[in-house]
Amino acid sequence: MEPILEGLGLAFSLYNMALVMAGVLIGVLFGALPGLSSPLAIALLLPFTIMLEPVSAICMMAALYCAGTFGGSITAILINAPGAPPAVATAFDGYPMARRGEAGRALGIAAVSSVTGGLLSLVVFIVATPLLAKVAVSFRPPEYFALTVFALSMLASISGRSSLRNLIAGAVGVLISTIGTHLGTGIERFTFGFHELTEGVEFVPVLIGLFAVSEMLVQSQTGDMALERIKSVVVKLPSREDIRRVAGTVLRSSGIGTFIGILPAEGSTVAAIMGYNEAKRWSPRKHEFGTGVPEGIAGPEAANNAATGGAMVPTLALGIPGSGTTALILAALIAHGFRPGPYLIQNTPEFVYAIFGAMAVGNVAFLVIGLVGAKVFARITLIPRTFLWPMVFGFSVIGAYSLSGSFFDVWVMLIAGAVGFLMRRHGFGAAPLVMGLILGRMLEETLSQSMIMYDNDWLRLLESPIVCGFFALAVLGLAWPAIAARMAARRSRGDE
Amino acid sequence: MRGSVLGRVHRTDLALSLAILALVGAGFYLCTTFEEVSPLFADTIPPDFFPRLMLSVIGVLAVLLPFEHAVRSRRGDSGLDEDRRDTVRPIAYVTFAAALVLVAAAEWLGTYLTLVAICFALPLLWGERRWKPLAAFALGFPTAVMILFTQAFQIYFQPGVFGLNLN
Numbered sequence: 001m002e003p004i005l006e007g008l009g010l011a012f013s014l015y016n017m018a019l020v021m022a023g024v025l026i027g028v029l030f031g032a033l034p035g036l037s038s039p040l041a042i043a044l045l046l047p048f049t050i051m052l053e054p055v056s057a058i059c060m061m062a063a064l065y066c067a068g069t070f071g072g073s074i075t076a077i078l079i080n081a082p083g084a085p086p087a088v089a090t091a092f093d094g095y096p097m098a099r100r101g102e103a104g105r106a107l108g109i110a111a112v113s114s115v116t117g118g119l120l121s122l123v124v125f126i127v128a129t130p131l132l133a134k135v136a137v138s139f140r141p142p143e144y145f146a147l148t149v150f151a152l153s154m155l156a157s158i159s160g161r162s163s164l165r166n167l168i169a170g171a172v173g174v175l176i177s178t179i180g181t182h183l184g185t186g187i188e189r190f191t192f193g194f195h196e197l198t199e200g201v202e203f204v205p206v207l208i209g210l211f212a213v214s215e216m217l218v219q220s221q222t223g224d225m226a227l228e229r230i231k232s233v234v235v236k237l238p239s240r241e242d243i244r245r246v247a248g249t250v251l252r253s254s255g256i257g258t259f260i261g262i263l264p265a266e267g268s269t270v271a272a273i274m275g276y277n278e279a280k281r282w283s284p285r286k287h288e289f290g291t292g293v294p295e296g297i298a299g300p301e302a303a304n305n306a307a308t309g310g311a312m313v314p315t316l317a318l319g320i321p322g323s324g325t326t327a328l329i330l331a332a333l334i335a336h337g338f339r340p341g342p343y344l345i346q347n348t349p350e351f352v353y354a355i356f357g358a359m360a361v362g363n364v365a366f367l368v369i370g371l372v373g374a375k376v377f378a379r380i381t382l383i384p385r386t387f388l389w390p391m392v393f394g395f396s397v398i399g400a401y402s403l404s405g406s407f408f409d410v411w412v413m414l415i416a417g418a419v420g421f422l423m424r425r426h427g428f429g430a431a432p433l434v435m436g437l438i439l440g441r442m443l444e445e446t447l448s449q450s451m452i453m454y455d456n457d458w459l460r461l462l463e464s465p466i467v468c469g470f471f472a473l474a475v476l477g478l479a480w481p482a483i484a485a486r487m488a489a490r491r492s493r494g495d496e
Numbered sequence: 497m498r499g500s501v502l503g504r505v506h507r508t509d510l511a512l513s514l515a516i517l518a519l520v521g522a523g524f525y526l527c528t529t530f531e532e533v534s535p536l537f538a539d540t541i542p543p544d545f546f547p548r549l550m551l552s553v554i555g556v557l558a559v560l561l562p563f564e565h566a567v568r569s570r571r572g573d574s575g576l577d578e579d580r581r582d583t584v585r586p587i588a589y590v591t592f593a594a595a596l597v598l599v600a601a602a603e604w605l606g607t608y609l610t611l612v613a614i615c616f617a618l619p620l621l622w623g624e625r626r627w628k629p630l631a632a633f634a635l636g637f638p639t640a641v642m643i644l645f646t647q648a649f650q651i652y653f654q655p656g657v658f659g660l661n662l663n
Contacts, residue, residue, distance in 0.1 A: 168557045175550040182543035187531045220591040390618035402651045444546045
C-alpha cells in the first residue's frame with residue numbers, strides 16, 4: 001500500500017500535475033493537427049525532459065500519450081481530417097454526425113468513450129503490471145531472448161501495409177543498434193572513426209528524424225487542405241439514451257483495446273479499427289454504420305484509448321514496447337538511466353504507480369480540456385503549414401542539438417529524416433525500425449549471455465518450456481498475417 | 497510472361513531489393529574489417545556474429561520483396577504502391593537541401609541565427625509571400641524559443657561568429 005500512496009503522492013504533486021496538464025495540452029494539440037502525432041510530440045519533447053526528474057518526465061509523456069490519442073478525434077469529427085491514425089475509424093461516423101448538425105453530440109460521445117476506455121485499461125494496467133513483472137523476475141537471459149524474438153515477430157502484424165516491410169524495418173533497427181562498442185569484447189563496430197558513435201547511435205536524434213523531419217518532407221509536397229469546417233460547436237455530454245445505447249460497445253471495445261495494447265508492438269490504430277468492426281458486427285443497425293451512429297464513434301474511441309493503458313503493461317513490466325509511442329516512452333526511460341523490465345517495479349514500485357496516477361489524471365483532464373477547447377483545437381488546423389512545419393523543424397534542430405550540445409546529433413537527425421522519408425515512400429514504417437532499435441541491444445545481450453550459459457550450444461535454448469512457448473508464439477506471430485488473409489478470403493467467399 | 501517468375505516481379509521493388517542487397521553486401525564487407533578478437537574472449541560470441549545474422553535476415557527478406565506485390569494482388573490488395581504512385585516533387589528535395597545547408601551553416605551562424613534562417617527560408621521556399629507575418633514569425637518564434645530554452649531550461653547554445661545568443 002505504501003508504494004501506491006507514495007506513487008500517487010508523486011503524481012499529484014503540484015509540479016508534476018502542472019507538467020501532466022502541459023502534457024495533456026500538447027497531446028491534444030499534436031493529436032488534433034494532421035501530420036503531427038503523439039510519437040512526434042514525444043520525440044520532440046524527449047531531449048528537453050532529460051533535465052526533469054525522471055518521474056516528472058515520464059508522467060508528462062504518459063499523459064501526452066493518452067491525450068494525443070483523443071486529440072486526433074476532434075479534427076476527425078469536425079473536419080473529417082483525422083489528426084492521427086488511431087482516429088481514422090472515428091471519422092467514419094463522427095463526421096457524418098457532425099454534418100447533420102450534431103458535432104457537439106459526436107464530440108461528447110467520443111470524449112466519454114475515450115475516457116471510459118482509458119480508465120478501464122488503467123485498471124488492467126495497475127493489476128497486470130505487477131503480476132506480469134512478478135512472473136518475469138524469474139526470467140533468465142534465454143527467456144528474455146525468446147521474449148524479444150516474440151516481440152519482434154509481432155512486427156509482422158503491426159499496423160502498416162506490409163508484414164514483410166515491417167520485418168525488414170525491424171531488422172534494420174536491430175542492425176543499427178549494433179553500431180558502437182561490442183560489450184563482450186570492446187571492439188568497435190560500424191563507427192567509421194566517429195568517436196560520437198562509440199557508445200552507439202543516440203536514440204533521440206534518430207527518433208526526431210524518423211518522425212519529425214521525414215514528416216516535414218512529406219508535408220512539403222502537400223498543399224494547404226481545403227476543409228469543410230463545422231461551425232457552431234456546442235459540446236454536449238452524451239444523453240442518458242446515448243449512454244444506454246453505447247454502453248455495451250464501450251465495454252467491449254475497452255476489452256479489445258486493452259488486449260491489443262498488451263500485445264507487443266500492436267497499438268491504438270489496430271485497436272480502433274477492430275473496435276469499429278466489432279461495434280458494427282454486434283450492432284442490430286449494421287446498415288446505418290457510416291451515416292453517423294453513436295456506436296460507430298464509441299467503438300473506435302474506447303478501443304484506441306484503452307490500448308494506451310494496455311500498451312504500458314509490457315512496456316513497464318517486461319521492457320517490451322506495446323506500441324510505437326510506448327517505444328518512445330521506453331527510450332525516454334532508458335535515457336533517464338532506468339532499465340525497464342520487472343526490476344523497475346520491484347525496485348521502484350512508486351515510479352510505476354506515479355505513471356498510473358498521471359495517466360488517470362491525464363484521461364480526466366483531456367475530457368475537460370477536449371470538451372471545453374474542442375472549438376479552439378479545431379481552429380488550430382488553420383495554422384498555415386508554411387509556418388507550422390518550419391516551427392517543427394526548428395524544434396527538431398534544437399532538440400537534437402541540446403541533447404549533448406553537439407551538431408553531430410543534428411546530422412544524425414537529418415540522415416534519419418531522409419531515410420525515414422524514403423522508407424515511408426516505399427511502404428516501410430518508422431515504428432518497426434524504432435522497435436528494432438530499442439529491442440536490438442536487449443536481443444544481442446541476452447543472446448550472448450544465453451550462449452555463455454549454454455556453452456554455445458543453441459539447442460539447449462529449447463530446454464526451457466518458456467523459451468519454447470515464446471518461440472511458438474513468434475512463429476504464430478510471423479504466420480498470422482497469412483492465416484488472417486486466408487480466413488478473410490474464406491469468410492468473403494462464404495458471404496457470397 | 498504472365499505467370500512466369502519474371503512476370504510476377506514488381507520492378508520498383510526489384511530495384512529496392514537490389515539496393516538493399518547491395519547495402520547488405522557492404523555491411524558484410526564492413527564486418528570483415530572489425531578488429532581481431534583477443535583469445536581471452538574466445539568463449540564469447542564474436543562481435544561480427546550478430547550484425548552478420550541481422551544482415552542475413554535482411555538479405556533473405558529483401559529477396560522476397562519483389563514478389564510481395566504479386567502475392568497481395570492475387571488477394572485483391574494493391575495498396576503497396578499508394579505512397580509512391582506520384583513522383584517525389586522537387587520541393588521535397590529543395591527542402592532537404594535547404595535543411596542540409598542550414599545545419600551546415602549552424603556552427604558558423606550560431607543557434608539563434610540558424611533558427612531565424614530556418615523560419616525565414618523554409619516558409620519562403622514553400623511559397624509564403626505574406627511578408628509581414630513572415631518577418632514577424634522569423635524573428636518572433638526563434639526569439640521566444642531561445643528565451644524559453646536558455647532561461648527556463650538553462651541550455652547553452654552556440655553563439656556563432658556574430659556572438660549572438662540569448663544565454
